[in-house]
Amino acid sequence: MTKPSQPAVFAPWDDPKETPLISFENVSKRFGALTVIDKINLNIYSREFFALLGPSGCGKTTLMRMLAGFEDASDGTIRIDGQDMAGIPANKRAVNMMFQSYALFPHLSVANNLAFGLKRSDMPKSEIQGRVDEMLRLVQLGKYADRKPHQLSGGQRQRVALARALAKAPKLLLLDEPLGALDKKLRQETQFELMDIQEKTGTTFVIVTHDQEEAMTVASRIAVMDEGRLVQVDTADRIYETPNSVYVADFIGDVNIIEGAVDSTEGEHATLRWSEGAAPIRAMASDGISNGSKAAFVIRPEKVAISVEEPKDRHNRVQGSVEDIAYLGNRSTYFVRLPDGSLIKSQVANNRRIKQRLITWEDSVWLSWSDTAGAILPN
Amino acid sequence: MNISKRLLIAVPYLWLLVLFLIPFLIVFKISLSDYAVSIPPYAPTLDLSKGWAAFSELWSGLDAENYWFLTEDDLYWKAYLSSLKIAIISTFLTLLVGFPMAYAMANAPDEWRPSLMMLVILPFWTSFLIRVYAWMGILSNEGLLNQFLMWIGVISDPLVILNTNAAVYIGIVYTYLPFMILPIYATLEKLDHSLLEAAQDLGCTRSSAFWAVTLPLAKPGIIAGCFLVFIPTLGEFVIPSLLGGSKTLMIGKVLWEEFFSNRDWTVASAVAIILLLILIIPIVLFQRNEQKQREAGQ
Numbered sequence A: 001m002t003k004p005s006q007p008a009v010f011a012p013w014d015d016p017k018e019t020p021l022i023s024f025e026n027v028s029k030r031f032g033a034l035t036v037i038d039k040i041n042l043n044i045y046s047r048e049f050f051a052l053l054g055p056s057g058c059g060k061t062t063l064m065r066m067l068a069g070f071e072d073a074s075d076g077t078i079r080i081d082g083q084d085m086a087g088i089p090a091n092k093r094a095v096n097m098m099f100q101s102y103a104l105f106p107h108l109s110v111a112n113n114l115a116f117g118l119k120r121s122d123m124p125k126s127e128i129q130g131r132v133d134e135m136l137r138l139v140q141l142g143k144y145a146d147r148k149p150h151q152l153s154g155g156q157r158q159r160v161a162l163a164r165a166l167a168k169a170p171k172l173l174l175l176d177e178p179l180g181a182l183d184k185k186l187r188q189e190t191q192f193e194l195m196d197i198q199e200k201t202g203t204t205f206v207i208v209t210h211d212q213e214e215a216m217t218v219a220s221r222i223a224v225m226d227e228g229r230l231v232q233v234d235t236a237d238r239i240y241e242t243p244n245s246v247y248v249a250d251f252i253g254d255v256n257i258i259e260g261a262v263d264s265t266e267g268e269h270a271t272l273r274w275s276e277g278a279a280p281i282r283a284m285a286s287d288g289i290s291n292g293s294k295a296a297f298v299i300r301p302e303k304v305a306i307s308v309e310e311p312k313d314r315h316n317r318v319q320g321s322v323e324d325i326a327y328l329g330n331r332s333t334y335f336v337r338l339p340d341g342s343l344i345k346s347q348v349a350n351n352r353r354i355k356q357r358l359i360t361w362e363d364s365v366w367l368s369w370s371d372t373a374g375a376i377l378p379n
Numbered sequence B: 001m002n003i004s005k006r007l008l009i010a011v012p013y014l015w016l017l018v019l020f021l022i023p024f025l026i027v028f029k030i031s032l033s034d035y036a037v038s039i040p041p042y043a044p045t046l047d048l049s050k051g052w053a054a055f056s057e058l059w060s061g062l063d064a065e066n067y068w069f070l071t072e073d074d075l076y077w078k079a080y081l082s083s084l085k086i087a088i089i090s091t092f093l094t095l096l097v098g099f100p101m102a103y104a105m106a107n108a109p110d111e112w113r114p115s116l117m118m119l120v121i122l123p124f125w126t127s128f129l130i131r132v133y134a135w136m137g138i139l140s141n142e143g144l145l146n147q148f149l150m151w152i153g154v155i156s157d158p159l160v161i162l163n164t165n166a167a168v169y170i171g172i173v174y175t176y177l178p179f180m181i182l183p184i185y186a187t188l189e190k191l192d193h194s195l196l197e198a199a200q201d202l203g204c205t206r207s208s209a210f211w212a213v214t215l216p217l218a219k220p221g222i223i224a225g226c227f228l229v230f231i232p233t234l235g236e237f238v239i240p241s242l243l244g245g246s247k248t249l250m251i252g253k254v255l256w257e258e259f260f261s262n263r264d265w266t267v268a269s270a271v272a273i274i275l276l277l278i279l280i281i282p283i284v285l286f287q288r289n290e291q292k293q294r295e296a297g298q
Helices: A060-068 A110-119 A125-138 A154-166 A184-201 A212-218 A236-241 A246-251 B003-031 B053-060 B065-072 B074-107 B113-125 B128-139 B144-151 B165-190 B193-201 B206-234 B238-243 B251-261 B265-297
Strands: A022-031 A034-044 A049-053 A075-080 A095-098 A172-176 A204-209 A221-226 A229-234 A256-266 A269-273 A281-285 A294-299 A305-307 A316-327 A331-337 A343-349 A364-369 A375-378
Touching: A022 A060, A034 A060, A034 A075, A034 A229, A049 A060, A049 A212, A060 A075, A060 A095, A060 A172, A060 A204, A095 A154, A095 B193, A110 A125, A110 A154, A125 A154, A125 A184, A154 A172, A154 A184, A184 A212, A204 A212, A212 A236, A221 A236, A221 A246, A229 A236, A229 A246, A246 A256, A246 A294, A246 A375, A256 A281, A256 A343, A269 A294, A269 A375, A281 A294, A281 A316, A305 A343, A316 A343, A331 A364, B003 B265, B065 B074, B065 B265, B074 B113, B074 B165, B074 B206, B074 B251, B074 B265, B113 B165, B128 B144, B128 B165, B128 B238, B165 B206, B165 B238, B193 B206, B206 B265, B238 B251, B251 B265
Parallel strands: A049 A204, A049 A221, A095 A172, A172 A204, A281 A375
Antiparallel strands: A022 A034, A022 A075, A221 A229, A256 A269, A256 A294, A269 A281, A294 A375, A305 A364, A316 A331, A316 A364, A331 A343
C-alpha cells in the first residue's frame, strides 16, 4: 500500500544507492537439532513498515527476537545501522519491542510505565515528564496517566504498550502480533492509527503477524515465511497479484489452483496442460518453469468471469455446472464443478438485486479469464 | 437471600462462635478473676443453681487486677519485647533463606517444580516435636554438627549452640521456612516472563530488572510469608523451651509456666489476652494485604 503523504513512491528497496537499516546475512537459528531460521538474507530500510507474515511456527517471532536481542543467531550476521549486533544485549540496542501480551508493569501507573525506559536512559530527569506527556498525547491517553494497567481496557493497554515502546525514540520498533488481542472492529481502527503513528514518528516498524489482511493493510513490504525460510519478500500488491509460489498464492487471500504440466513457454506467457481433452490454459509464466515440468495455474476468484453464454473472444474458457453459491452481501462466490471433477471459484460483485440474478444452482455456465489474469507457477 | 444460603453461611460462623469466641470469652473471664486454692484455681465461678442472681454475683467478683500485676512485674513486658525481637529477627532470617529458595524454584525447569515443591512440604509429614528433638541431637555439644566441624578441623572445642538464642533462631527458621517459601513461590511463579524481557528491552540489566520488576511484583507474597512466620513465632513455645536456654525469654514460655508450673490460671489468661491484642495488629494488616491482592488480581 503506498502512502498518500509520501511525495514520491516510497520504495527504497528498489534503489541500489540506499543502505539498509537492518540486514540479515545468511542468518540461521537452531534450537538443538531444530532449525528455526534457515540461512535468511534480508534487507529492511529506514522508515519502512515491514511485516513478517506466516503461520505459527514459521520462525517469524524468532527472527524478531533476534533483532530485539533476546536470541542470538547460530550462524550469519545481523546488522542494524551498519553495526554487527552479535553479543549486544537487548538493553544496549536502540531497538524497542511491543510485546504480544503488552507486558505492561502491573505495579506501575501508565505514566510510570512510559517513564520506565526513559529513567534508564541518559535523558535528563527534567525532560522525562515532558516526554511522557508527549507520548500520552500521541496515543490520546492523557486522562489515564495515573491509572494502573488493570484499570484500562484492552485497547487502552495496547496503546500504552505502543507508547512505552516508542518513548525512547528507537531506531527500530518491533511489534509482536500487536493487534492480536483486540476485537475485529477495534483492530481495523488501530491498524490505521499504527500507520499514522509510524508516519508521524518516522520510526522503522517491523511487525510480526499471522493475519494477512493486517499485513497487507499496514505494511510497505511483506515477507512471507514458511519453515524458517523467506518465500517471498515484496509489496502487498505484488505478493497478491504475482505470487512466486503456490505456497504464497495459497497463503495470501483466496485462490484457485489447477495442477498440470507446462505445455509450452513463449515470452512472458506459458500454457499448461491440465486435463485430458481440455484446451491448455494460457497465463503469465513465472520464473522456474520449463517445458514438461510440473506446475500449477493459480488465479484469484474475482478474476474468473462467469457467464451463461460462451465467451468466444477469450482463449481461456471452460464449461461447468454451478454446485454452490455463497452470498456475502456485496459479492457472491460461485463454486463451479468442471467435467474433470475440479472445483473453481468465481467471485462476482453483486451489482444487481439478488432476485434478478441470472445464474442459479445446477446451471451450466462458462468460466473465463484473460491471458494475464493468472500465473503458472512451479509446483 | 434464601434460607439454604443463610444456612451455608451459618456453618463457619457457628464454628467460630463455638471454637473461638466462647473459649476466648472463658479465658477473658478467667483473666478478670482472682487466684484461689481450689479446683479450678480461680474465683468466682459461675454457680447456675442460684439462677439469674449468679450472673450479678459473678460480675461483682471480676476486676482487672491481673492486668495491673503484669505491668508491675517487668518479667512480663520484657518477655513480650523479647518475643517481638525474636519474632522480627527470625522472620527476617527466614525471608533471607526462603526468598532465594522460592526464586530458584520458580525459575527451575517445569518438570522439576513438583519435586522441589514436594521437598519443601516433606518435613510436615514428620511430627513437629520429633523434628525439634532431632535439632537437639544436631546442635548439642556432642551433636552431629560439632562432631563434623571438629572432624574437618575447623574448631578444636565444641561450639555451644544448644540452649542459646542461636538455637532458637535455627529452630524457628527451619520450622517456618515452608510458610515463607510457598507464598513467595506462588507470586514468583505467576510472574509473566515477558515483563522481565520488557524491562531489559527498555534498558535494564538482568539484575536491575530483578529490583525494578521481580521484587515489587513479589511483594504481596513476601508480605504474606512474613506474616505467616511472624504471627505464630511471636507466641512460639515449643522451640524456645526445647532449644533455648534459661536466658531465652519468650512470652509463650512464660505463659506455659504460669499455667502449668505456677498453676496461676488468672495471670496466665491475662498474658494470653494481651498476646492476642498484640497479634491483632499484624493479623489485621495481613488481612488488608490479602484483600488488596485480591482486588489487584481482578
